[in-house]
Amino acid sequence: MKIIDGGVTAPKGFLAAGIRAGIKPGSEKKDMAMIYSEQPAVLAGTFTRNIVKAAPVKWDQKLVKEQEAIRAVVVNTGIANACTGTEGYENTQEEAALAAGLLNLKQEEIAIGSTGVIGQQLPMDIIKEGIHQLVPKIAHDRQSSRDAAEAILTTDTKSKEAAVSVEIDGKEVIIGGICKGSGMIHPNMGTMLGYIATDAAIDKELLQELQKEIVEDTFNMISVDGDTSTNDTVLVMANAMSGCKKIQEKDRDYEAFREGLLYVNRELAKQIAGDGEGCTKLFEVHVEGADTKENARILSKSVVTSSLTKAAIYGKDANWGRILCALGYSGVNFDPEKVDIAFESAVGTIDIVKDGIAADYSEEEATKILSEEKVTAKIHVHNGEEEATAWGCDLTHDYVSINADYRS
Template sequence: MKIINAGVTAPKGFKCAGLRAGVKPGKTNKDMAMIVSEVPAKIAGTFTKNIVKAAPVLWGKKIVEEQEAVRAVVINTGIANACTGAQGYENVVTEAKEVAKLLDIKPEEVVVGSTGVIGQQLPMDVIKEGIKRLVPELKADRQSEEDASWAILTTDTKPKEAAVEVEIDGKTVTIAGMCKGSGMIHPNMGTMLGFITTDAAIDKALLLELQRELIEDTFNMVSVDGDTSTNDTVFVFANGMAENKEITEKDADYEAFREGLLYVNQSLAKQIAGDGEGCTRLFEVHVAGADSKENAKILSKSVVTSSLTKAAIYGKDANWGRILCALGYAGVDFDPVKVDISLKSADGVIEIVKDGIATDYSEDEATKVLSADAVTADIDVHNGVFEATAWGCDLTHDYVTINADYRS
């Protein structure tokens, strides 16, 4: 596998564009994007588990269930088109029809992504004009990738992209993606949109099964603030233009593709965690020694979502009691006197708990370790052989500031 500096048009046959349409007056950011495949691309999709689902999610689920392949996705930021009733759904259908008309394809070959404020109707005159402007701008170059990756953001401070190349059947297959997500992020798909493109030839059912499996260990292991959104969506588009022999079973070619897709999912998930609203550092929690994979996940999520632990990470305070406490209320049985906890970062490693009690560690050294941009808590509960990793961030004053006036 080769990691490359590229975006969603790195795989053969994809073009994209991003621009400012003016979805929310008074702003200056790019707010609409589009990705198009030259040929039909098999589609896999994973969506929010929130009972309250946005209109584009309902449309996307329908398309994934009923269609083998699609050609395009159009995305807007600023307004989520959630809790907007029949009119909101009709607006999604109108978007699909507008894109289809301009690209000379069927509306059922178009999916939609929206993110932003809940409860507002889309300004369809603005959206339609944005679609008309996007189509002639579609290109396969780095600038277009950057424009598109910026155009899907809300409170994010930076775009999020990942891309790799893998060899399958003697062909170079590329997998690339972009996503947005900064707040209302919690396991079960946080308020995030993800778009992954690949030129691999792969059976749709196998692609859907694989992506949903990988989501559980990547995007569903991310938490910023404990809120699960109405709009979460990750699409994977596979157009087969690498011309590899179609992957139809779980053989060596499948494993090579799986490795690349896992990397892209995981990289994007970590970038979301590291750009949590108001955060100053990425917080990674790795739990080992659990008696099952599910319990390892539960324990790691419990620590990464603990508000007190997140605040301690912000304060560069090695408050190990908060970590042990979060493990204890997770609902998983383990022996507290066997727990070991270490903190590590680019600035060093320090063991702070051994056999359930504090070591004679240096608070100054711990503060140094916790001052890096990315910090990991390594936890071993010595109760089995299973492990899991969750990603989050620290909790800062700025998180409240951002969300206190989000609608304005």
Template sequence: MKQIKGGVTAAKGFKAASTAAGIKYKDRTDMAMIYSEVPCAVAGTFTTNIVKAAPVKWDQHVVYDSKKAQAVIVNAGIANACTGEEGMGYCKATAEKVNKLLQIPTDEVLVASTGVIGMQLPIDRICAGVETMVPQLNGDIESGHNAALAIMTTDTHEKEVAVEIELSGKTVTIGGMCKGSGMIHPNMCTMLSFVTTDAAISQELLLEALKADVEDTYNMISVDGDTSTNDTCLLLANGMAENTKITEKNADYETFTKALRFVNETLAKQMAGDGEGATALFEVKVIGAETKEQAKILSKSVITSSLTKAAIYGHDANWGRILCAMGYSGAQFDPEKVDLFFESAAGKMQIIKDGVAVDYSEEEATKILSEPAVTAIADIKMGAAQATAWGCDLTYDYVKINADYRS
């Protein structure tokens, strides 16, 4: 596997475009489009929030009923959530506009929205945006990059990644972009992720691969514990690499899933590290667990602890907060057997051994915790299973951003 420059346009046959439609923002692009030259097998995972946005409901129909897609329309600024039948009608109207311009069946057009909940989309601006983007569709790296910029809300930077692998003697590319900074606590933040590949693979295996991968990537991040109404991850495969089509779990499938994991994990970590107001990516590894599920519960409990997140912001080695968060997670372990370490680019040090503090330097610990990426490693000494979760620190700016988000 080789990481390359690019995002959603890195794979053969995929094009992108973006535009300033004036949906909410007045000084930037706020719509993006992804298009494949040929129809794609499509997979998707979506929010488990009972309150689901109209685009989520629309895309579930495309993924599970049509099982094919050729275009994605994304807007930032308004979420099209809690908008009733009118909101669903706007999804249809968007797809119909794409159908008119590109002759793609409406049930093969995916839509996604992110932004303020409860507001109706200005559908005239959405349709005008589609009209503007279609002639601009391009497969170059810059077009994909600009699409990643257009879907941001409170994100501080675009998020994209691409890799190349070899399947049955053919070069296959997987690329993706995502947005997410606040309202991040997926159960599949406001999280949108779009991954494209020119691999030839059956829709059934594509869906199985994505669902399995999401459990260890997007579902292991949290910024603020809020599960969005719009969480969506879409994976499109157009087969244009012309590899032998993957229809069974063979060596090519394993290679593909490993590359997909890298792409999704990279995007997930970019979202966690760009949490609203955040100054650091906070990674928690639980090792020595009896089961993977136990390790997942423990690691996610730590990254969602407000007290722990605040300590990371303060570069304070307040290990009691970590042990406390593990203790109320619901997973069983012996706190008197836990070893805890802090690690970053500045070094690694043990903080507690068998549940008791060791003689460590607070000054050195602060130095380690002052890096932009910090890891806590908890060994619970019960087995060989492990899991990793990603979050961020909790700062004053998180409250500032969310206190007046609608205005």
């Protein structure tokens, strides 16, 4: 596996564009994106578990279920098209129909993504004008992925892209993607949109099963604020244009592809976690020694979601009591008197807790380690062999500022 510079246009045959349509008045930000595949791309998708689902989520779920392959995705920010009733769903269908007409495709070959304010109808005149602008702009180059990655952001501060190359059957296969996160990022997927493209050839059912499994250890292990959204979507599109042999079973080729797809999902997820609203650092929580994989996940997510722990990480405060406390209310059974905790960052590692009580450590040294941009809490519960990692960020003054009046 080789990490490469690129995004959703890295694999063969994928084009993209990002433009400003003007959905949110007074902003200069790009707000609509399109991804296009020259050949039909087998589609897999994972979606929010929130029972309140936005119109585009319902549409994309239908495509994943009923369509073998699709050709394009249209995404807008500013308005989520959630809680918008029949009118909202009809607007999503209208978007797909318009893009299909312009691209000479069928309506069912166009996936739709929306993110932004819940409860408002899309300004369809602006959206339609945006689609008209997008179609002639799509291109298979580095910049076009950057434009698309920028266009799907909301309160994110950084664009998010990742790409790798893997060898399958002697041929190079590329996997690349873009995503947006920020606000409402949580286990079970927050307000996040992710679009991953690959020129691999793979069986649709196998791709769906694989992506579902990967999401559990990547996008479902990140948390910004504990809220899960109405619009979360990760789509994976595989258009076979690498010319490699079709992956049909869990063989060596599948394993090579799996490694690449896992990497892209995990990198995108970590970029989201480290770019939570107002956040100043990526907070990683690694739990070892759990009795089951699921319990390892629950424990690490409970710590990474704790507001008190996140505020302490912001304050560079080695307040391990809050970590033990968050483990304790997770619902998972363990012996608090067997827990070890260490903090780790680029400048070193420090043991903070041994057997459930404070180790003899220097607060000054701990603060130094907690001052880095990426901080890891390493927790051992000595209750078994399973482990899991969760990613989140610190809780800051800016988080409150951003969310106190998001709609204005």
